[in-house]
Amino acid sequence: xxxNALLEDTGSADNGYGSGIMDEHTKRDIRRALLSAxxxxxxxxxxxxxxxxxxxxxxxxxxxxxxxxxxxxxxVKVIDQGDDAGVNATNLRRLIVGSTGAAxxxxxxxxxxxxxxxxxxxxxxxxxxxxxxxxxxxxPLRGVERDMRELRRMHAEDDYARLWVxxxxxxxxxxxxxxxxxxxxxxxxxxxxxxxxxxRWDCPKLHQxxxxxxxxxxxxxxxxxxxxxxxxxxxxxxxxxxxxxxxxGRCDRCGAVGWTESxxxxxxxxRTWVCSDTDYxxxxxxxxxxxxx
Amino acid sequence: xxxxxxxALSVQGLTKSYGGRLAVDDVSFNVAPGExxxxxxxxGSGKTSVLRCLAGDLDEDSGRAYxxxxxxxxxxxxxxxxxxxxxxxxxxxxxxxxxxALGLDLGISAGGNVAERLTAAxxxxxxxxxxRAAHLLERTEVPRERMDDLVSxxxxxxxxxxxxxxxxxxxxxxxxxxxxxxxxxASVAAGVLDLIRDLLAEFxxxxxxxxxxxxxxELLTRRVMVMHNGRVVETGLTDQLLxxxxxxxxxxxxxxxxx
Numbered sequence: 432x433x434x435n436a437l438l439e440d441t442g443s444a445d446n447g448y449g450s451g452i453m454d455e456h457t458k459r460d461i462r463r464a465l466l467s468a469x470x471x472x473x474x475x476x477x478x479x480x481x482x483x484x485x486x487x488x489x490x491x492x493x494x495x496x497x498x499x500x501x502x503x504x505x506x507v508k509v510i511d512q513g514d515d516a517g518v519n520a521t522n523l524r525r526l527i528v529g530s531t532g533a534a535x536x537x538x539x540x541x542x543x544x545x546x547x548x549x550x551x552x553x554x555x556x557x558x559x560x561x562x563x564x565x566x567x568x569x570x571p572l573r574g575v576e577r578d579m580r581e582l583r584r585m586h587a588e589d590d591y592a593r594l595w596v597x598x599x600x601x602x603x604x605x606x607x608x609x610x611x612x613x614x615x616x617x618x619x620x621x622x623x624x625x626x627x628x629x630x631r632w633d634c635p636k637l638h639q640x641x642x643x644x645x646x647x648x649x650x651x652x653x654x655x656x657x658x659x660x661x662x663x664x665x666x667x668x669x670x671x672x673x674x675x676x677x678x679x680g681r682c683d684r685c686g687a688v689g690w691t692e693s694x695x696x697x698x699x700x701x702r703t704w705v706c707s708d709t710d711y712x713x714x715x716x717x718x719x720x721x722x723x724x
Numbered sequence: 725x726x727x728x729x730x731x732a733l734s735v736q737g738l739t740k741s742y743g744g745r746l747a748v749d750d751v752s753f754n755v756a757p758g759e760x761x762x763x764x765x766x767x768g769s770g771k772t773s774v775l776r777c778l779a780g781d782l783d784e785d786s787g788r789a790y791x792x793x794x795x796x797x798x799x800x801x802x803x804x805x806x807x808x809x810x811x812x813x814x815x816x817x818x819x820x821x822x823x824x825a826l827g828l829d830l831g832i833s834a835g836g837n838v839a840e841r842l843t844a845a846x847x848x849x850x851x852x853x854x855x856r857a858a859h860l861l862e863r864t865e866v867p868r869e870r871m872d873d874l875v876s877x878x879x880x881x882x883x884x885x886x887x888x889x890x891x892x893x894x895x896x897x898x899x900x901x902x903x904x905x906x907x908x909x910a911s912v913a914a915g916v917l918d919l920i921r922d923l924l925a926e927f928x929x930x931x932x933x934x935x936x937x938x939x940x941x942e943l944l945t946r947r948v949m950v951m952h953n954g955r956v957v958e959t960g961l962t963d964q965l966l967x968x969x970x971x972x973x974x975x976x977x978x979x980x981x982x983x
Contacts (some may be wrong), residue, residue: 510749595843596829600836602850602874668850 447636451530453498457481461499461654462592465645468656473618475569475694480652488543490523490548492647493565496654497546500561500645503532508542513550513694513707520548549578549612551633553693553711555641558659562661566648571625572661591623594666602671612677617664618657632675632694637663682706731792732757732930733778733898738787740773747773749954751787757897760924762945762962764938766977770954773935775900777802778932781818791809791816793897816893822903824883827890830876834866834886839876841893860889864919881912883944888919892927899929905940919941935979938966938981950974 464478481493501507509524511517515537523546528535536542540554546563554561575593576582585591594615601608613627614634626634627646637644637657644657657663665673678689678696683703687693693711695704706712731754740748748770755761763771775925776782778789788800793816801812813819818932821827828837838845838857847853861871870878877887884904892975893901904920921944924931933944941948941962948965950958950973958971969975 584806588810590807590810590844592840593829593842595848596832596836596840599839599843599850599853600832603833603835603854668853669848671850690952 451498452484452526453481453495454646458499462493464654465496465499465579465656467642468645468654469658472653472658472661473616473622473624475624475653475655476653478654480649483649484526486569487650489519490565491546491649491664492544492654493563493649494523494527494647495649496563496645496647497527498531498546500563500584501531501533501544505531505533505543506536506541507533507544507546508536508539508710509546509706510550510552511548513552513711515710516709537710538714539708543553549628549630550694550707551629551636553706553708554714555636556640558641560642562644564627564644564646566627566653567624567653568613568627569625569646569648569651569653571613571623586622588713589621591666593625595668598666598668602668608667608671611688614673615666617662617666619661620664623666624655624657630676630694631665631673631675634663634665634673635675637661639663649702678704680704682712685712685719687712687715705713728752730756731797733772733792733932734790734797735778736788738774738777738789739761739785740770740777740782741785746954748777748784751951751954751956753949753956753959755898755930755932757792758925758928760929760933760945760946762941762948763932763934763951764936764941764948764977765934765951769951771951772902773954774951775819775932775934779817779900780806780813794950798817801894815894816896817898817900818894818896819900820884820887820891820902820904822906824875824880824887827887828875828883830883831874833872834875834878834976835871837886838890838893841890856893857889860893861886864889864892864923865915868928871923879912881908881916884908884916885919886897888923893922897926897930898930899924899927901931901933901935901944903935903937904933904935906935920944938978942966950977952977 451677460479462474467476481495483494485494498667507527509520511520524535539554544561544563548565570582572582572594574583575597592696598608611629613625615623616626616634618624639660641659647657667673681688682695683692683705687704687706689695689704694707696707697704733755736752738748738751750928751774753761765771783949784802789802790797826859835857842853842856858871866885875883905916906957935941945962948962949956952973958974966978969978
């Protein structure tokens with residue numbers, strides 16, 4: 432195939448490089464890594480992480496995935512700690528929408544691509560939605576082993592004994608397993624994956640989910656995925672049940688119960704709690720007003 | 725030669741060289757269940773290399789090794805994949821190193837080290853793991869209150885006891901001991917040796933004990949091989965060989981130890 436044919440094949444209008452931040456070849460490269468990641472759930476696929484207009488550590492991995500899969504028909508939502516209005520979320524959303532033909536939204540149900548850091552929306556996602564997670568530390572075994580070759584061997588041979596030992600030590604030392612965010616989960620019964628950096632509360636939402644989850648670590652140059660309807664089991668002992676964090680009280684704004692309904696965060700210096708997911712909170716308040724009216 | 729009734733571990737023609745220099749030259753031996761075989765020789769004679777090849781820490785050049793517990797003694801353990809070799813180390817073939825840092829993770833607790841072997845073997849109940857680790861550490865005379873202390877805070881003798889507890893965690897039929905008491909002072913070494921002797925009998929282990937120290941070999945083994953420059957120069961019953969060595973090198977070695 433000639434170089435020209437390759438360029439035409441990208442289907443882009445102008446000079447074959449496309450417009451916006453990423454050229455078509457880069458998008459293909461990243462999509463190939465994404466396909467590998469979906470084919471082998473939980474496996475960390477190395478990819479050629481590009482320089483982005485945001486610094487590494489500020490969501491460059493998630494941004495590259497979103498830019499590689501976004502199209503004109505897409506509606507993009509970006510959250511940071513569940514909040515659409517966070518500075519980082521706002522900037523990334525503007526960057527994505529401004530450099531592509533996609534539309535923006537803050538409404539979870541309307542979005543076709545949701546890029547996030549720290550949270551999965553409270554509202555269950557549907558099969559036509561894609562969740563893109565920004566990942567700081569993709570390696571679930573980083574805490575127990577530093578040698579990259581040894582890490583690869585451990586994953587390849589399904590040798591997670593030392594991860595189990597770290598949980599054992601945690602339980603012995605603290606009486607409970609203290610790990611909160613990025614809790615290690617077994618994906619499809621084969622690979623242990625870091626669910627970084629979402630809280631434990633969100634882990635069950637990945638299990639047998641309707642939606643596709645894509646994880647991008649820009650600095651560490653790794654992409655991994657949880658395809659729809661895949662088993663996601665938190666790594667824990669048979670006799671030590673996995674428990675999510677449960678916030679006390681109710682949301683100060685919408686009244687959501689922290690124990691069962693919504694992941695709450697404390698308002699600094701106030702002893703009050705509010706929903707971390709701002710869209711979920713707003714929707715509940717809207718519904719209340721309609722009921723009252 | 726392959727009647728699995730008579731041996732737990734059978735090694736045939738094991739050869740290993742480092743950059744052209746033969747370290748282990750065509751070494752063969754069998755070890756029966758409940759039997760301890762000693763290997764003596766000076767530093768550099770190749771005795772530790774034999775153990776490391778069997779344990780999988782080193783790749784052998786040629787030779788075969790069979791275990792009666794593995795496919796009825798039909799499968800050469802050197803032909804296994806690295807993952808299968810690791811599984812073998814977890815369940816059937818344990819090794820105690822001279823340097824505890826090789827056999828243990830010093831940065832975690834004594835119980836955690838035993839737990840590593842158990843979780844590798846598929847144990848998934850915290851309660852059961854804890855109970856088994858406590859039982860093993862009690863058996864190897866590690867005080868109960870030290871079970872949750874980091875191994876790095878342990879004395880040399882105590883570290884060897886933790887290594888033994890870890891090695892025995894999955895009831896392996898074969899145990900390899902590489903200079904288990906070298907570096908310990910005499911009274912501590914005597915205690916560890918007594919423990920090893922009791923454990924070998926209690927667990928009916930097929931053991932290979934490597935040491936340059938004749939008192940260790942005399943105490944633990946009934947049969948002994950003398951190695952020199954990678955070759956086995958003499959094999960015999962321990963008391964007989966030490967009392968009346970036939971080979972010229974054995975005679976020198978025994979004379980040096982007795983003087």
